[in-house]
Each structure stands twice: as C-alpha cells, then as structure tokens.
Amino acid sequence: MSEKIKSDAARRAGQELLGPLYWSFCAKLDVYQAAYASRDASALYVARGGLRLREMYGVYLKKTGRQPMIPQHDLYLSRLAACKGCLARNFEPVAPILCREFYGASLTEMIRAVMPALREHSEPALVEALPRELKGAKADVASFAALYHADAPLGREMRAMFEEQGALFEDYMAPLMAQENLLVDTGWSGTAQLMLARHFKDRKWTGLYVGKWNTRGEHLPQFPYMSGLLVDQTTLRYGAQGGALFEYHHIVESPLELAIQSTEGYQRDEAGGAVPWPNVTEDPRLGQGDDAHWQGVMTYFDTVETDIPIDEVERRKERALRRLSRKIRFPSRMDIESLLVPPRSADFGKTLRVPVMLEKDAAPFSQQIWRIRHALWRQGQIKREFPVLAPFICACYTAIRLSPRLARAVEQLILRYLAYAYQRRSR
Amino acid sequence: MVADVLATLERNPRITHVFADVFDTVLFRTTTPELERTRQWAGWAHRVLAEGGVAPVPSAWALYAARVMAWRAAYATARLCEGCREPSLTDIFYLMVRALGLGDQAIDLLHEAEIAYEKTQLRANASLIAQLKVCQQRGIKVIFVSDMFLGKADIEALCQHCSLGFKWDGGYVSCESGLSKRGNGKLFEHVMMQEGCGPEQVLHLGDSRHSDFDSPRSKGIKAIHTPRSLAWRIAVSMRLALFLMRLRFSGLEARR
Numbered sequence: 001m002s003e004k005i006k007s008d009a010a011r012r013a014g015q016e017l018l019g020p021l022y023w024s025f026c027a028k029l030d031v032y033q034a035a036y037a038s039r040d041a042s043a044l045y046v047a048r049g050g051l052r053l054r055e056m057y058g059v060y061l062k063k064t065g066r067q068p069m070i071p072q073h074d075l076y077l078s079r080l081a082a083c084k085g086c087l088a089r090n091f092e093p094v095a096p097i098l099c100r101e102f103y104g105a106s107l108t109e110m111i112r113a114v115m116p117a118l119r120e121h122s123e124p125a126l127v128e129a130l131p132r133e134l135k136g137a138k139a140d141v142a143s144f145a146a147l148y149h150a151d152a153p154l155g156r157e158m159r160a161m162f163e164e165q166g167a168l169f170e171d172y173m174a175p176l177m178a179q180e181n182l183l184v185d186t187g188w189s190g191t192a193q194l195m196l197a198r199h200f201k202d203r204k205w206t207g208l209y210v211g212k213w214n215t216r217g218e219h220l221p222q223f224p225y226m227s228g229l230l231v232d233q234t235t236l237r238y239g240a241q242g243g244a245l246f247e248y249h250h251i252v253e254s255p256l257e258l259a260i261q262s263t264e265g266y267q268r269d270e271a272g273g274a275v276p277w278p279n280v281t282e283d284p285r286l287g288q289g290d291d292a293h294w295q296g297v298m299t300y301f302d303t304v305e306t307d308i309p310i311d312e313v314e315r316r317k318e319r320a321l322r323r324l325s326r327k328i329r330f331p332s333r334m335d336i337e338s339l340l341v342p343p344r345s346a347d348f349g350k351t352l353r354v355p356v357m358l359e360k361d362a363a364p365f366s367q368q369i370w371r372i373r374h375a376l377w378r379q380g381q382i383k384r385e386f387p388v389l390a391p392f393i394c395a396c397y398t399a400i401r402l403s404p405r406l407a408r409a410v411e412q413l414i415l416r417y418l419a420y421a422y423q424r425r426s427r
Numbered sequence: 428m429v430a431d432v433l434a435t436l437e438r439n440p441r442i443t444h445v446f447a448d449v450f451d452t453v454l455f456r457t458t459t460p461e462l463e464r465t466r467q468w469a470g471w472a473h474r475v476l477a478e479g480g481v482a483p484v485p486s487a488w489a490l491y492a493a494r495v496m497a498w499r500a501a502y503a504t505a506r507l508c509e510g511c512r513e514p515s516l517t518d519i520f521y522l523m524v525r526a527l528g529l530g531d532q533a534i535d536l537l538h539e540a541e542i543a544y545e546k547t548q549l550r551a552n553a554s555l556i557a558q559l560k561v562c563q564q565r566g567i568k569v570i571f572v573s574d575m576f577l578g579k580a581d582i583e584a585l586c587q588h589c590s591l592g593f594k595w596d597g598g599y600v601s602c603e604s605g606l607s608k609r610g611n612g613k614l615f616e617h618v619m620m621q622e623g624c625g626p627e628q629v630l631h632l633g634d635s636r637h638s639d640f641d642s643p644r645s646k647g648i649k650a651i652h653t654p655r656s657l658a659w660r661i662a663v664s665m666r667l668a669l670f671l672m673r674l675r676f677s678g679l680e681a682r683r
Contacts, residue, residue: 027526031496034525035504035518064528206504227503309485310526311492315678 007292009338014296017324018255021230022297023304024317025053025210026060028229030069032208033182037069040179043208044075047263047276049186049256052294053210057184059301073176075183076276078262082192084114085169085266086199088162091148093198095141097191102139107147110139111154115161116264116277129154168266171274173200180204186253187211187228194222210252211245230317244325247401248377250356251328254341255293293341330394331383344376357381366421369414432558432651435630436567439649444624445562446615446643448608448633449573449582451655453556454549454589458659460667462674464548466491472540479536485527492679497522501576508605509613515602516541516576542581551589555632555653560593568596572618572631574609574638576602597622609635612642 033043045054051074061068083098102110108126112119118126127135131152137143147155148162177200183193187209197205207222211231214220230252231242245252260280267277308316327335336357343355357380358371368385375381379397383390401407436442447453459467469490477484485493500522501514520534527533559569573582579598586595599618606613619629626647633639633653640652654660674681 028496028500031500031522031526032504034522035500039506066528069525204507227500309489310496311486311488311679314492314496314680318678318680 006337006340009334010292010340011296011299013338014255014293015300016296017320017327018252018293018297019300019304020313020316020320021252021324022056023060023301024313025229026057027310027313029053029057029184029208030060030066032227032229034069036180036182039070041182042071042073042176042178042180043068043182043184044073044176046183046185046192047074047076047078047280048258048260049210049253050075050184051258052256053184053186056297056301059298063301063304063306065306070182071178075176076172076263076280077192078264079191079195080114081169081263081265081276082195084162084165084264085173086166086195088159088166090195090198091145094195095144095148097195099139099141099144105139107134107137107139107143110144111147111158115158117157117161131155165265168268168274169199172266172276177203180206183207183209185209186256187226187231188213188249189218189220190222190226193226194220197222197225210256211242211249213246215246230321242321242325244328247379248328248339250341250344250376251293251324251339254344255297328377329379329398330391331380333383333387336380336383339377340380357384360384364421364425366418366425370418373414373418432555432630432632433561435649435651436562436565439630441627442567442630442649443628444568444570444622444630445559446570446572446618446629446631446648447555447559448631448635448639449571449586450549450575451634452632452639452653453552453559453571453591454585455552455655457548458662458666459548460663460670462495463666463670464544465494466670468541468544469494471544472537475536475540475543476533479533481529481533481536485529488677488679489527490523493523493526494519495680496526506605510611511601511605511607511613513574513601513605513607514576515578516581518602519576541577542584545577545585546588549585549589551591556591556593563593563596568622569593570597570599570618570622571595572599572608572614574601574607574614578603608633608638608642610642612638612646615643615646615648 045051054072054074057068057072060066079097079101083094083101087094087098098114099110102113105113107130108123111126112121121129129152130137131147131150131154134143134147134150148158149155181196181203183190183196183205185192185207187207188211190207190209190212193205193207205222205225207226209226209228212223212226212228213231213233214223215233231245233243233246261278263276263278263280265277266274267279269275269279327339331339341356354376356376358375360371361367372378372381372385379390379394382393382397386393400410432445436445450456456464466487469487472490473484473487476490497519501519502512505512505514505518516538517534520537521531523537524531524533563569571582571586575582577585577600579600582598582600583595599614599621601607601614604614604617606617608614615626615629615631619626629643629648631639631643631648631650633650634655636652636654640650643650671681
C-alpha cells in the first residue's frame with residue numbers, strides 16, 4: 001500500500017474518529033474550567049500533549065465565540081523534570097517514581113539520563129566514580145538512595161544538582177501557579193500531578209485529562225482529584241464507554257505528541273529567570289508530530305458547524321467512540337493502516353523508539369506469539385500475524401481480558417510456552 | 428418498610444432529636460429512575476425556557492445532555508470541604524448554561540422548572556409522617572438531613588407542597604454546608620454541633636444503607652434503615668434498563 005494511501009487513511013481516521021472525540025473533550029474542558037471562574041485558578045497545559053490540547057481548545061473557543069474562563073498557561077514539565085524538581089524536598093515519595101522510569105536499566109544509565117553534565121563521561125569513567133558497592137548496580141530505589149546519600153564526589157554532585165533543580169523548578173512554577181491549578185494533559189494516572197501536589201502543598205492540584213484509569217488497583221492518592229473527560233474508569237469493562245482505549249491508548253495519545261524533546265529540567269536564562277531545559281519554545285518542530293492523525297483532527301475542528309448543539313456533540317462522540325472501539329478490538333487490514341501511529345519514543349531524551357506493531361516475517365509460531373505479546377496494539381498484531389483467524393482470536397483475547405484472573409493465567413501459559421520454544425530452539 | 432420510630436424512642440429515652448432523610452424517606456418518589464427524571468425534567472425546562480423568552484431554546488435532548496455533563500463537572504470541581512464535594516443546583520445550572528451557550532438569566536428559569544417538575548414526582552410517606560408528628564408532640568425535635576443539591580428553602584417548599592401537615596424543627600442539606608452524610612459522614616457531626624446534641628441523643632432515619640444507616644452508626648448515632656420496597660426497587664431497575672436502552676438508541680452515552 002502506498003504511503004499516500006496510508007497517510008490519507010490516517011487523516012480520515014483522525015477526522016472521523018478522533019475529531020468528534022476531541023471536540024467533545026473541548027466542550028467538557030470548557031464546562032469544567034467554567035466551574036473555577038470565580039476562584040483563583042489557572043489552567044496549565046502540560047507539554048507535550050497539553051500543548052496540542054490547548055491549540056484544539058483555542059480553535060473550539062474561537063469557533064463557538066467564547067472566551068476562556070480562567071487564565072491559560074503552557075507548562076513545560078515531564079515526569080523526569082518533576083522528579084528532579086521535587087526530589088530534594090520529597091526524597092521518599094519521589095525516588096520510587098524516578099527509579100520506575102529506569103526499570104531494568106543500570107545505575108550508570110540512570111545517572112546519565114538524570115544528570116546531563118555527566119553524559120559526556122565514558123562508561124568506565126562513570127563506573128569508576130561510583131562507590132565500590134554500587135558498581136554494576138541496577139537502577140532501583142536502594143542503589144539510587146545509597147548513591148544520593150553517599151559522601152562521595154558523585155553523591156555530592158548529585159545532591160547539588162537536585163537542590164539546584166528544586167530551586168529552578170520553584171522559580172519556573174511561581175508565575176504560572178494560582179491557588180487552584182488545573183493540569184490539562186492526556187492522562188493517565190497523574191504521576192506529575194501527585195509530585196506537584198506533594199511539593200506545592202499550599203496549592204490545590206486538579207487534573208483534567210483525556211483519560212484516567214487505574215486498572216491495576218494501585219494506590220493513587222491523586223486519583224480523586226483527577227477527571228478523565230473521555231475515559232474515566234478504574235476497571236476494564238467490555239461495554240464501558242471508551243473501554244477499548246485501554247487496549248490501544250496510543251491512538252488518542254500520539255496525535256497530541258509533538259516531535260519536540262521532552263523537558264528534562266530547568267536552567268537560568270540571560271535575564272536570570274528559570275526556563276525549561278531544553279528550551280523548545282522556539283523549536284521549529286513545535287508544530288510537528290503524528291501529523292496525519294493530527295491534521296485529520298484539525299480538519300474536523302475547522303469544518304465542524306459552529307452551532308452544533310451539545311447533544312449532537314455527544315452523539316457524534318459516542319458514534320466515533322463505538323466505531324473506534326470496534327476498529328481497535330477487531331481491526332481490518334485497512335484499519336491497521338489508518339490507526340497505526342508512528343513509533344513511540346521513550347521519555348526524556350532516550351533515543352529508544354518503540355514501534356506499535358512489529359513487522360511480520362517467516363519466523364516460527366512462537367515468534368508470532370512473541371510479537372503479539374510485545375506489540376503495543378495486540379489486536380492489530382494478531383490481525384497481521386493471523387489474518388484469517390484474527391476475528392476469532394481477537395474475540396477470545398477480549399473475553400479473556402475481562403477476567404483479570406483468567407488473563408493472568410493465560411499470560412503465564414504463554415510465558416511458559418515461549419520459554420519452552422526458546423529452549424527447544426537453542427538446543 | 429414502615430419504620431417503628433416510636434418503639435425505638437421508648438427503648439431509648441435519651442433521644443431528643445430525630446433526623447430524617449427527605450427523598451425516598453419522608454417524600455416518596457415515583458418509580459422513574461434518576462436519569463429518566465432528568466430527561467423528563469429537560470422537557471419541562473424546554474417549555475419553561477420558551478415561555479421565559481429564551482431564544483433559541485435548546486432541545487430537550489440538548490438540555491438533558493448539558494445537565495448530565497454539568498452534573499458530572501459540578502461534582503468533580505466543587506470546592507473540597509472536609510473531604511466532601513457538594514455542589515448546589517445553582518452550581519450545576521451555571522455550568523449547564525455555559526455548556527449550552529445561554530445567558531445567566533436562564534439559571535432562574537431552569538430552577539423554576541426543577542421545582543415545578545419535582546412537585547409532580549413526590550408524595551408524602553404518610554405512615555412515617557404520622558410518627559414524626561407524635562415525636563414533635565412529645566417535645567422531640569424533628570430535623571431533615573439530606574445529601575442534596577436542592578437548597579433548604581427548596582426542600583421546605585416541596586414538603587409544603589406535599590402537605591406533610593407538620594413543620595420541620597430545622598433542616599440541613601449537603602450543598603449548603605459543603606458536607607455530606609455519605610463518605611465520612613461529616614454532615615452528621617455538623618448538624619449535631621449546630622443543634623447542640625450528642626450522638627446518643629439522636630435517631631436517624633433514611634433509605635440509603637450506607638448514608639443513612641452505616642454512616643450515622645459509625646458516628647455513634649442510632650439509625651433505622653427504611654429502604655423502599657423490593658417491588659419499587661425492581662420497578663426502578665427495570666425502568667432504568669429500558670431508559671438506558673432508549674439512550675443507546677438515541678445515540679447518547681448510556682451510563683448511570
């Protein structure tokens with residue numbers, strides 16, 4: 001299939017499926033913000049996803065002839081930047097969040113990502129600088145805490161960096177914050193919101209997200225202060241509104257993601273103020289990202305009637321959501337082309353690009369199962385691997401996922417099978 | 428279920444205050460489920476807005492969709508007070524007119540429609556009211572305590588319309604105090620403080636297992652659970668299922 005056809009299909013999906021969803025999101029965002037009209041509140045659009053949400057909301061306001069009810073600001077923040085800004089004052093709650101970002105990585109990899117000044121150092125030089133007991137350590141809370149509190153040059157340098165970042169972060173946030181702050185972002189579990197709430201305890205932090213969920217039943221103290229305007233669920237239910245988005249949330253996330261680098265921290269500008277680092281506000285790529293889907297969404301925003309009544313907004317959203325759910329759970333070949341998003345990039349400057357689906361090859365059955373298990377959109381991968389049986393397999397997959405216990409049992413079976421197949425091949 | 432308030436009072440002579448929930452306890456609703464009531468109310472509101480000179484008047488479905496959206500937004504964004512978020516009807520209507528792009532003058536008309544519609548949906552629970560009257564004759568204060576977005580004055584007006592035949596000695600609603608019976612039950616503490624009584628002096632009645640029974644008991648208050656009949660609850664569930672189906676056919680979100 002030619003790139004032109006693929007791109008047109010993606011643009012049409014953006015217009016027909018995502019456009020109505022985001023228009024409904026904007027209608028709700030407007031109503032939620034109106035609730036704060038008489039309060040000392042401001043809306044903070046969290047980069048990167050929030051920047052495009054703000055752009056959409058701007059078009060919505062213009063087309064409906066409205067004015068925003070509270071001040072609007074861009075907020076250049078990532079989980080890493082929030083961790084760096086909050087860690088010195090809140091080590092206990094923030095360190096596990098930071099370490100979770102580097103799950104499976106080595107301590108030196110983590111140090112390099114966290115401390116840009118050390119990126120030029122060679123691996124042996126960095127290992128040399130570590131205290132003896134931490135050489136070869138994984139990036140977990142224990143090793144990170146040991147290094148952070150160590151009376152060694154690297155530990156001292158790290159503490160100084162986190163303290164400096166803490167001060168810069170507070171300077172950066174000061175002009176943006178009101179007494180009540182509404183974070184507008186894609187979602188999903190509000191980690192940055194939690195850190196902000198812990199760090200700026202005298203302010204109130206509320207999240208207005210595209211979606212929120214907690215299907216794993218984790219302890220999320222910020223959850224009651226979050227609203228998922230399109231998806232708002234704690235458990236996976238087949239018939240629930242937007243439930244299919246759990247299974248392929250990249251389709252709503254990717255069009256919002258700009259190609260700019262994620263904020264890694266803060267620095268002083270020439271005037272002595274605090275600005276994000278890297279400072280991407282002038283980046284020419286600021287308007288770029290998953291363009292086909294995004295262009296489709298913006299085409300919808302540009303062409304939608306201005307006097308569309310609110311019930312019709314909701315009807316169109318429901319229709320689009322049902323169609324999208326069907327396409328996610330039971331995709332056709334064409335759906336794969338139209339809904340496939342570009343490879344996902346890991347956060348904060350990591351160069352790792354994760355494709356949503358893996359290319360099919362002539363590998364044995366176990367490799368097909370492995371690819372399905374590792375795909376970010378599993379039903380799409382199922383269709384790619386087993387084109388004829390896909391509807392039946394996807395139906396089984398959906399049914400199994402409705403029971404967490406059954407899903408865990410099947411997952412274990414698949415893992416055992418993959419281990420067995422790997423051993424047999426290595427013999 | 429007929430609550431035996433008087434027998435409980437005889438067994439507990441220290442009780443000086445009877446707190447009562449209002450909706451589905453003192454005032455019975457019809458078997459119309461809440462979502463369907465919202466749709467019916469939207470029809471009333473459509474007429475009231477038209478008569479009030481609002482132009483263009485949103486359709487009944489638009490009023491319904493806006494109210495559902497505003498209701499969710501209001502409960503998510505109301506000021507947090509002791510762990511509770513309790514918006515008032517005015518808060519909900521304020522967000523509703525924003526969703527519909529109407530002027531603020533529509534709020535009063537929507538409020539008028541709300542009270543007019545509620546009056547068609549309520550009737551007095553005669554057996555309970557007879558017992559509450561006896562309580563008052565014995566010098567026991569009878570106070571309503573409700574988790575509701577309607578204000579105290581609105582609830583009193585609805586009670587008057589239903590000809591209760593007695594006057595409340597006081598009334599407290601969640602939207603005015605910002606506290607609720609459900610969750611942490613802070614509204615009970617607030618009412619007891621205002622009335623100057625302790626938990627051992629209070630008997631509470633209500634239809635909700637959690638808000639009117641478990642919650643007051645956790646505060647040391649004696650409570651009687653007065654659920655609606657099983658037949659009524661089945662009828663409501665069936666009507667709700669039918670209405671959700673209707674919503675689905677109409678293309679709107681079918682969610683409680």
